[in-house]
Amino acid sequence: MLPFKISGNGNMAKIKSLFFGSEVQNVVESSKFQENITIGLKYKVRSKPPLIGKNSLIRSNSIIYNDVEIGDNFQTGHGVTIREKTKIGDNVLVGTNSIIEGHCSIGDNVSIQSNVYIPTNTIIEDYVFIGPCACFTNDKYPIRVDFDLKGPVIKRGASIGANSTFLSNVKIGEGAMVAAGAIVTHEVPPFFLAIGAPAKIKPLPKHLKTLNNI
Helix, strand or coil, rough: EEEEEEEEEEHHHHHHHHHCCHHHHHHHHHCCCCEEEEEEEEECCCCCEEEEEEEEEEECCHHHHHHHEEEEEEEEEECEECCCCCHHHHCCCCCCCEEECCCCCCCCCCCCCCEEECCCCCCECCEEEEEEEEECCCCCCCCCCCCCCCCCCCCEEEEEEECCCCCCCCCECCCEEEECCCECCCCEEEEECCCCCEEEECCHHHHHHHCCCC
């Protein structure tokens, strides 16, 4: 089965046949699909079409693999890639040219800006903001030795600054902030600030000790 390529409203019947469930028609009619998108890229023989909630807006040149589950009110920028075995909650934005490599978990009310790279086995909890060009990694010793791939864990309400970089398997605590351009090599405690390269850990000012309102 080839992926479905959507080129306009004339292909709505095709999209309807792609999704599971009794509410398929309502889901499709409440969503907007721009041109040249691929929903349901087949990566193995028994993979299943993605499940996407109501009120979605999927912009041009985006690709969503099979075995992906996405909640309601989902939006992408242009040229987004979301790979297999990824679960995404409600009210999530994935910005232009961002890549989610698969086997990832993303919660509700998450804002991922443009050009963000999220590798396999990354966990992002609710109310997280990720600034443009943030780069997460999941391999401590690339190519040199076998390594159990583990992306970062970003806890509830954390904010990630633009152009920040994260080594594999680091944990960013609840409500923590990572400054723009930081290189994060160790765990950031809840409601602390990581700043610099390599990042130093400092307490957050009192007025910033609050969760994101996304």
